[in-house]
Amino acid sequence: MPDTLTIAIDARLIGASATGDSTYWAGLVFGLSQLSDSFRLLLISNQPKPSDLPNDERFVWRRLPGSNSRWWSYVSFPLFARREGADVIHTQYSLSPLAGRRGITTIHDVSFLIGPEWFKPRDRFLLSRTVPAAARRAAAVITVSETSKGEIERLIPAAKGRVTATPLAAATWIKRVEEEEARRTVKNDFGLEGEFLLTVSTRWPRKNMKLAVDAVLGMDRGVPLALTGKAGWDGTEGGGRIRALGYVTNEQLCALYSTASAYLCPSWHEGFGLPLLEAFRCGCPVITSSGGALPEVAGDAAIVLPPDKPGPWTQAIQELLSNSSKMAQMRECGFRREAEFSWRKTAETTLNVYRQVAGK
Numbered sequence: 096m097p098d099t100l101t102i103a104i105d106a107r108l109i110g111a112s113a114t115g116d117s118t119y120w121a122g123l124v125f126g127l128s129q130l131s132d133s134f135r136l137l138l139i140s141n142q143p144k145p146s147d148l149p150n151d152e153r154f155v156w157r158r159l160p161g162s163n164s165r166w167w168s169y170v171s172f173p174l175f176a177r178r179e180g181a182d183v184i185h186t187q188y189s190l191s192p193l194a195g196r197r198g199i200t201t202i203h204d205v206s207f208l209i210g211p212e213w214f215k216p217r218d219r220f221l222l223s224r225t226v227p228a229a230a231r232r233a234a235a236v237i238t239v240s241e242t243s244k245g246e247i248e249r250l251i252p253a254a255k256g257r258v259t260a261t262p263l264a265a266a267t268w269i270k271r272v273e274e275e276e277a278r279r280t281v282k283n284d285f286g287l288e289g290e291f292l293l294t295v296s297t298r299w300p301r302k303n304m305k306l307a308v309d310a311v312l313g314m315d316r317g318v319p320l321a322l323t324g325k326a327g328w329d330g331t332e333g334g335g336r337i338r339a340l341g342y343v344t345n346e347q348l349c350a351l352y353s354t355a356s357a358y359l360c361p362s363w364h365e366g367f368g369l370p371l372l373e374a375f376r377c378g379c380p381v382i383t384s385s386g387g388a389l390p391e392v393a394g395d396a397a398i399v400l401p402p403d404k405p406g407p408w409t410q411a412i413q414e415l416l417s418n419s420s421k422m423a424q425m426r427e428c429g430f431r432r433e434a435e436f437s438w439r440k441t442a443e444t445t446l447n448v449y450r451q452v453a454g455k
Contacts, residue, residue, distance in 0.1 A: 099135050100455045103176035105168070105186040106138035106156070110145025115203070115369050116187065118266045119239070125149055125267055126442025134446070137179055139172055169193070182453035183234075188222070190229035199452060200229045201237040204366025204387065206301055208250045213301035213363065230254040234452045237445060239263050239367040242388035261444040262392075264436040265372040268345050272353040272377070280350035285340055290318045290416065293355035293379070295348070295370045296362075297325045303384070303402050306361040308337055310408035318416065320359070321351060352377035356416055360384060363402050368392040372436055375429030380422050382411055396425065396432035 108117040109124060127136060128149035136154045138144075144156040159175050161167035168186065173193035176184045184194040187201040207214050207222040214222070230236050231253040238244050241260045248255040272280070281287045292311060296302040304322065311320040319336045323343045343351065352358065358374035364387040371392050374381050383389045384402035393399055398415070400407050415421060 098455065099133055100449060100453055101135045101137065101180050101182050102449055103137040103139055103172075103179065103181035103184045105172055106140040107142060109138065109140070109148070110142065115367070118369055119187075119201070119203070119263060122264060122267065122438040123441060123445060124154070126264075126438030126440070127151075127446065128154070129439045130442055130446065132446060134449075137176065137181060139175060141167060173198075182455065183449045185237075185449070188229060189225040190233050192232060194232075196234050197452060198233050199235045199237060199448065200233045201239075202226060202230060202243070202247055203239050204243050204364070205246050205250050206364045206366065206387070209246065209364055209387075210301060213299065227251045227253075233257065235259065235448050237261055237448060240388035240391050242391050243366040246387075259444065259448050261441045261448075262436060263367055263369060263372075263441055264438045265369065265376045265433060267438070268349075269352070269373045269376050270349050272350050274354065277350040277353040280347060281354050284347055285321065285338065285351075287319065287321060287338070287354075290316075290356045291338075291354075292318055292320045292357050292359055292412065293323070293351055293374075294320065294359045294361070295323045295351075295373075298322070301363050303361040303363045303386075306384075306402060306405050306408065307359045309405035310359070310361075310412060311336060313405055313409040314413055316413070316416070318356065318412075321355070323348065323351065348373075349377060352379045355379050356422075357382055357412060359408070359412075360389060361402055361408070362386045362389065365389050371397065372433050375433035378426045378429065380415060380425035381429065382408065382415070394432045394435075396428040398425075 108120045111117040128151045139157045139159050141161045161171050169191040173184055173191045183197050183199055185199045190198045190200040207219055211219050230251045236254050236258045238260055244258045244260040247258050294307050298304050319338050322339045352374050357380045360383040362384055368389045371381055381397035383393050383397045383399055385399050386402050390399050398411050
């Protein structure tokens with residue numbers, strides 16, 4: 096029907112490895128599938144259709160070949176979307192001028208402007224050139240927290256008045272695992288038994304993993320710290336009580352969250368903080384930094400500390416591990432806090448932005 100809203104999304108990250116960006120796009124599409132609104136969603140990618148895409152007659156997967164990522168983003172994708180009659184064209188960070196006044200970009204955060212030292216020179220240069228330009232030319236900017244909204248409008252003034260915050264939710268596959276099964280998994284797969292602490296992230300400088308390591312090594316009791324995720328370039332390594340697990344499967348991650356004594360999130364800055372919600376869903380108490388949007392996501396369900404000194408973290412971890420009633424209380428607070436977020440809410444707010452841009 097000619098009046099049906101047609102949405103084109105850069106869907107290359109849907110079905111990709113479980114990063115925050117891929118979780119965002121997969122979650123948004125899942126949320127849209129839960130709405131009863133009339134629209135047509137064009138999911139355009141240079142990859143095959145993923146098997147776990149929601150079965151929805153409003154969703155159309157379009158394979159658009161192309162190996163040059165920059166050319167695909169700036170030329171192939173927007174031209175194809177326009178030929179398909181898209182009323183809005185939604186991508187993230189970079190946005191082609193060819194999207195015209197129907198272009199929408201999601202900017203998760205502007206940490207590259209807040210802490211340039213957290214990024215390699217080439218990445219910092221590219222982000223500083225493409226993201227502010229995308230924000231200026233976009234008909235609308237979507238971000239993932241009120242904190243990020245404020246930072247974008249402050250650091251990219253041209254975007255002011257066109258930024259909408261759409262808080263996220265835990266990945267749909269995150270599930271709490273029954274304790275006996277979870278403990279068996281972490282023992283068999285990683286040799287972890289009894290108490291252990293957990294942190295989840297690629298080890299980039301912004302993630303501040305050294306603080307978590309130093310906090311754990313400063314403890315009187317010999318509780319190990321499990322580091323999951325790819326090795327980065329911040330110099331943090333495993334050894335002794337620091338267990339670098341590398342990449343873990345979705346099932347293994349759920350088991351780790353479900354058995355860890357606490358989850359540590361020491362980041363200097365985050366635009367949202369998906370692992371907090373993942374830990375909450377699995378019943379894992381959280382100690383997080385005050386960086387960026389982390390306090391906004393944590394609410395009253397986590398211990399929030401500055402990210403600059405390990406001493407207070409060491410003390411907080413030891414006090415928490417010695418207080419079983421406090422741990423139980425934090426688990427219950429985490430369950431309640433996580434339930435306040437949903438991909439349906441994310442999709443509802445995002446769909447409103449689409450309609451505003453399209454005038455439908």
